[in-house]
Amino acid sequence: MTLLHVRNLSVSRGPRQVLDRITATVEPGEVVGVLGPNGVGKTTLLASILGLVPSSGTIELMGRPAGLIPAKERARLVSYLPQARDAAWPMTAEMIVALGRLPHGTGLRAPTRADSDAVERAMQATDVTHLRSRPISQLSGGEKTRVLLARTLAQDAALIVADEPASGLDPAQQITVLRLFRQLAASGRSVLLSLHELHLAAMWCDRLLLLSHGSIAAEGAPADVLTAERIAEVYGCSAHVTESPEGLIVVPLEQSARR
Secondary structure: OOOEEEEEEEEEEEEEEEEEEEEEOOOOOOOOEEEOOOOOOOHHHHHHOOOOOEEEEEEOOOOEEHHHOOHHHHHHHEEEOOOOOOOOOOOOOHHHHHHHHHHHOOOOOOHHHHHHHHHHHHHHHOOOOOHOOEEEHHHHHHHHHHHHHHHHHOOOEEEEEEEEOOOOOOOHHHHHHHHOOOOOOOOEEEEEEEEEEEHHHHHHOOEEEEEEEEEEEEEEEEHHHOOOHHHHHHHOEEEEEEOOOOOOEEEEEEEEEOO
């Protein structure tokens, strides 16, 4: 069964049409990347799928209208890593990660063994166990990103929605995060993420949605979407695109004619 099905999704903000009739799917075991220049609606698309932004069209989770699924049940199906990494309170990293277990509990009950195990697995997967006692307000940007990603993983949702999860991470950490998403997909979970890093999208995603001016400019396998011609058209820059034994390699080179 299709995990996420979006049909004719449109979002307007005042007179501006941000998204125009977007149709897309995410299947179990997929990593799907959402690409596009700044301001084309990537974050709006993710937020509307989560019900955080008013939209028209149809959004289904596991074949059910998303708007009819109770909030707590929906939180067990979908977890979210937002683009904003700020934390309002100086909670420890471990406490932040434990918040991911709230959809699985009732009221103010004490954490169960399953909760503790899920928190520990998530912290190990994102390499933040050594930060467990540190207030999140004292962490670097990259450390905050990994702690908040651990919270997202601890939720044990079937679909992870991540808005620019590679932002603020060094190259090794970016690879670690994308490899983790691939491992989650191999276990049957799914990931929908927005990216600016074309080389990561090319190497680690199963399918890509390339947005331009609020619509889908291209959809499909990375090799079909990330051609030099399409990158020039959508991003306004030239790029070196080549196949290698490791996968598709995409290197933006220089600004070209304005798109």
